[in-house]
Amino acid sequence: MSILINKDTTVAVWGMTGGYGIQQTKNMMSYGTKVVAGISASRGGEEVNGVPIYDTVYEAMKETEINTGIIYVPPARAKDAALEAIESGIKVLMIATEGIPLHDTMLIRRFSEERGTWIIGPNTVGIITPGECLIGSLASDYAIKGRVGLVTRGGTIAVELTRIMSAAGIGQSTCVGSGGDKVIGKNTALYLQLFEQDPETDVVVLNGEIGGYKEYECAKVISGMKKKVIAYILGRCAPEGKRMGHIGAIIGGKSEGFEEKREALRQAGAIVVDTPWLMVEELNKLGMRQRVIV
Amino acid sequence: MRLYEYEGKELFKEMEIPIPKGEIVLTSEEALQAAKIIGFPLVVKAQVQMGGRGKAGLVKKADNEETLLLVFNDIKSRIQADEELLLEEAVTAIDEGYIGITVDDIRGVPVLVISSKGGMDVEKIAETEPGSIAREYIDPDKGLYYHQIIKTIKEAGYKGALVKEFADMATKLYKVFVENEADTVEINPVMVLDNNKLIAGDAKVILDDYVIFRKKNLQKYKQKRMNNPENNTKAIYVSLDGDIGIISIGASNTMMLIDSIDYLGGKPGNFADLVSGVDYDSLFELASLILRESENKCKVILINITLAGASLKVVIRGYTDAIKAVGLKIPMVANIRATGAARLEMGVDEAVAELKKVGVRYCDTLEEVIDTAIKISKN
Known part of the structure; x- marks a missing residue:
């Protein structure tokens, strides 16, 4: 099982003809991900990394089955690409692009909810199910198959936590960055629900951070979960003056700060840790160590 | 990017919101x-x-x-x-209210908030007068309908002629929010005059940094802030009290690093992150800035690289060129991890050799580099 992606995932990449897209696609394919189409208007008929390019996803779908999309196009064009992918009926869409205007993202999310597309990101490092499928750039050399599910808000921290777990002999079922932007397609808490349902996941690691209110939604989900959740919040060193009083506080009625989020997660039943190495210690206590990787 | 009051009022004026x-x-x-x-x-x-x-x-x-x-x-x-x-x-108000529109990060939609008790921080209103606040979530596709505004104003406790006045102001404020694709727009206080007319006493506008590239009318606000290194357009730079300078990639990973240093008894000297993608110029500029800022206040600089997407080769070039240009006046320690596409153009071994050439001491693990930096900072 695992969540969202597996060995049957077939992928179309928007922005595959750009330098960054070419490198990422090459790496995903060498991992075994089935990239079947690149979508670049006016480049239809060409090939990149041996993968055919189509002008639109509809043309690609006539020739091959596609259930997953990846977006690497620049911020100004990301909305159009995402809406094309959503319209086409693609089930899972990873939007890697950083810097998409907030109002564009709100529309993308709105339409994805209408059409039932699961959006990972925007501003995400992607998702990996070790040994089966990599979408994006989440630690292909580091991830090892195991029973810990990882969900983060940030990108580089997902890579780092995966690496540190694997170095300690702790494998993962699926690792995913839910997206670093204020508004993302699917909130971090929804991944906790997927992991709770996933028979291949025993323990979940949640990495959150200061800013926004998404961690309180996570706390609500955690309080109803049977599986153990280890929560690691970033931002203990954020200077106080940089956080400004904010209208958001009267919607959520809660604080965007470090201590408050830690406390809410602890009260919800999560095991709260303050460094990656303490995370490993707790995972070891829960019997998650499989083998030592040298 | 948060605007100053007078800048926010410029945007208000464009939409004909009355200001003093x-x-x-x-x-x-x-x-x-x-x-x-x-x-x-x-x-x-x-x-x-x-x-x-x-x-x-x-x-x-x-x-x-x-x-x-x-x-x-x-x-x-x-x-x-x-x-x-x-x-x-100086405007004499007989009463003060509040109108705000922001983006709810959990629902992913805009929300209109109205209160009949303005003049203090919104958090304070929520604490002391929760009954005076009404909110309405907005479908980002359909927009905000007039009847939604009226309903919200009445729920906040307004009656009679003031309802229409507040509705006019909220309609215009929503226009400011939409036309500028803003993150947050607030009028607090909304000053109620003795003739029942309203005037915006203050303006709080937070712009979406990601939208400025396509908004000509907002670009002057960005320009104005370029001189302060903390307002750099390509990067975030926040000076902290500590004595360990930090050159690191990725906001979340950098937070992990400075949090861990702090947890283990060290004192991080800055937080910095690239905003507009990882390119040579931005890397060079940010590393140069940190090197210069750290020279006087720090005892050591720690380079931390975790890469999966961006090319390690570009990062190493940016950093080593910055070190050559600015010079290394205090010890520098580094650790690198790279995976996937990041190491297609340059492997970790080659990157380590490049760093050593410019005088950087290499540590084999993340734990070791943190430990070494803390030890140097305490000597």
């Missing part, structure tokens, strides 16, 4: 000049981004030229020399 007559000034001569246009009594307001300006003595009334000079010089002495002040006609 005002002028922005830097010197006392300009203040006297502006007073001739505005007339007395007037209010002098420091343009600083903090709540409770009034309590901090940064907003004061003046009835004539003499008190204007006293008040002006008093406020001037407590702000930065290059910070401007807003002079505004």
